[in-house]
Amino acid sequence: GESVGLHLPTLSVQEGDNSIINCAYSNSASDYFIWYKQESGKGPQFIIDIRSNMDKRQGQRVTVLLNKTVKHLSLQIAATQPGDSAVYFCAENSGYGNKLVFGAGTILRVKS
Amino acid sequence: EPEVTQTPSHQVTQMGQEVILRCVPISNHLYFYWYRQILGQKVEFLVSFYNNEISEKSEIFDDQFSVERPDGSNFTLKIRSTKLEDSAMYFCASSDPIAKNIQYFGAGTRLSVL
Numbered sequence: 001g002e003s004v005g006l007h008l009p010t011l012s013v014q015e016g017d018n019s020i021i022n023c024a025y026s027n028s029a030s031d032y033f034i035w036y037k038q039e040s041g042k043g044p045q046f047i048i049d050i051r052s053n054m055d056k057r058q059g060q061r062v063t064v065l066l067n068k069t070v071k072h073l074s075l076q077i078a079a080t081q082p083g084d085s086a087v088y089f090c091a092e093n094s095g096y097g098n099k100l101v102f103g104a105g106t107i108l109r110v111k112s
Numbered sequence: 113e114p115e116v117t118q119t120p121s122h123q124v125t126q127m128g129q130e131v132i133l134r135c136v137p138i139s140n141h142l143y144f145y146w147y148r149q150i151l152g153q154k155v156e157f158l159v160s161f162y163n164n165e166i167s168e169k170s171e172i173f174d175d176q177f178s179v180e181r182p183d184g185s186n187f188t189l190k191i192r193s194t195k196l197e198d199s200a201m202y203f204c205a206s207s208d209p210i211a212k213n214i215q216y217f218g219a220g221t222r223l224s225v226l
Contacts, residue, residue: 032213043116043203043217044155089155093213098143099168100215102155 010107019077021106023090026071032093033066034100035075039086047075047088077108085110114138116218118204124224125194133189133221135204143212144187145205146179148172149220155203161187194225 013019025033031052036044050057050064050073057064063076073090087107091100117136125131137144146158160167161179178190187206191198201222205215 034213036217041219043205043219046214046216049214091155098207098212098215099145099157099160099170100147100155101157104154 009104010109012109012111013080015080015082015110015112017080019075019080019084019108019110021075021077021088021090021108023073023075023103024071025073025090025092025103027092027094027101028068028071030092030094030101033064033073034091034093035062035064035073036089036091036102037084037086038089038105044089080108080110082110082112084108116204116206116216118202118218118221120221121219122222122224124226127196127225128193131191131194131223133191133202133204133223135187135189135218136185137187137204137206138208138216139185141206141208141216143167143207143209143215144179144181145207145215146189147203147205147217148200149203150200158189158202191223194223196225199223199225 034049035047037047038044048059048062048064050066055066061078065074087105089102089105091102119134144161147155149155157170159169159173176192180188201220203217203220205217207215
């Protein structure tokens with residue numbers, strides 16, 4: 001069946017360092033992959049997405065890489081700040097109605 | 113910045129009671145969704161709604177659940193007879209007609225079934 005999963009449940013980084021959050025997916029038919037950030041007590045917040053016909057997309061301080069050969073997605077955060085501390089979810093968009101299938105989440109902790 | 117709003121933020125109910133969770137999606141959006149997140153687990157899809165009908169629903173969304181867009185601005189999720197295992201955060205989301213893969217989420221309603 002379809003599933004999206006994460007390699008590392010918790011990632012601790014020093015403020016100013018770069019962070020890399022990884023995600024594996026299994027549905028090769030998915031068209032979009034999206035990263036969400038969820039802070040405590042809030043709903044998921046859209047960060048960046050990438051379409052399946054791309055392998056890299058950059059935003060402000062964030063880069064998403066897609067490797068379809070090994071079904072792997074990563075989120076890179078440059079110069080990580082304390083405000084980046086949150087749970088990060090990857091999600092894939094699949095099927096009619098565009099439901100999102102979420103991964104389990106990675107906790108990012110930024111140490112000052 | 114436009115946002116999805118959900119009320120109430122916390123709903124406490126007795127097992128067997130009916131609850132209605134309310135959402136006001138972003139005004140120009142046409143696709144609406146409900147998701148839930150049991151504490152410590154991942155976000156799970158419940159149902160999507162477009163053009164006044166359900167587009168897709170998950171196996172979680174059984175006949176105890178229903179959705180409605182009663183007045184053109186609100187989007188509601190009703191659970192007819194709540195069970196203990198319905199305790200979770202319920203998130204409403206919406207997306208616009210063009211970038212419908214990007215879903216914007218509300219802050220959620222925490223449902224506690226006692």
